Amino acid sequence: MTTENRAALTCILCPRGCALTVTRGDGGFTVEGSGCRLGSDYAIKERTNPERTVTTTVKTSIPDHPRLAVRTSGEIPLARIFAVMREVNRVVVSHRAGPGEVILRDVLGLGIDVISTDDMRRYDHEKEDTP
Numbered sequence: 001m002t003t004e005n006r007a008a009l010t011c012i013l014c015p016r017g018c019a020l021t022v023t024r025g026d027g028g029f030t031v032e033g034s035g036c037r038l039g040s041d042y043a044i045k046e047r048t049n050p051e052r053t054v055t056t057t058v059k060t061s062i063p064d065h066p067r068l069a070v071r072t073s074g075e076i077p078l079a080r081i082f083a084v085m086r087e088v089n090r091v092v093v094s095h096r097a098g099p100g101e102v103i104l105r106d107v108l109g110l111g112i113d114v115i116s117t118d119d120m121r122r123y124d125h126e127k128e129d130t131p
Contacts, residue, residue, distance in 0.1 A: 009046055011039040025086050051075035054084055055117070058103060060093040068093050072101050072111040080108060088114055096120035105113050 005025070011018040011034065021032045022043045029047060031040040045051070053075055057067040076084050087107050097103065097116040105116035 007047060009043050011035075011042050013038045013042050050078040052078055052081060054081060054088075054114075056085065056088060058088060058091045058114075060092055062093075062096065062120065065096070065123055067118060068097055068103070068116055069118040070076070070114050071117050072107070073102075073115050074111075076107075076110060076112060083108055084110075084114075098125070109119065 005023060007022045009020045009022060011020055014037055018035045018039050019033050020039055020043045023030045023032075024047065029044045031043045034040045034043065055069070055071040057069050060068050062064055072084070072089070081082050084107050086099070088104060091104055091114075093103060097120050099116055099119050101116045102113045103116055105115055106112070115118075
């Protein structure tokens, strides 16, 4: 069996971090080393359609808060991450966004939003309290 039909992965779904070996054969995939079904499902998904949650920052027009932390509301196919980042890099937030606020809706038509993970409004109130 060639190495392209076999892959070693570490499961990241729980703290156990099982060492997995995924083998692709005529009958589909087999997974060895998984301590539970989640690990097997994870390994097969990693080999067939890997996805990631994207975390990054976007520009703002707020002088005292020039960047806003954001993340995707779900996982993005690995092959589309650079395209998603091109869209995210075009965004400039012009208001004080709150946590969970949608910054970019349905990026690339994937059904996934880019949402704020910071509370810029908090900084506005802190400035008011400063003597």
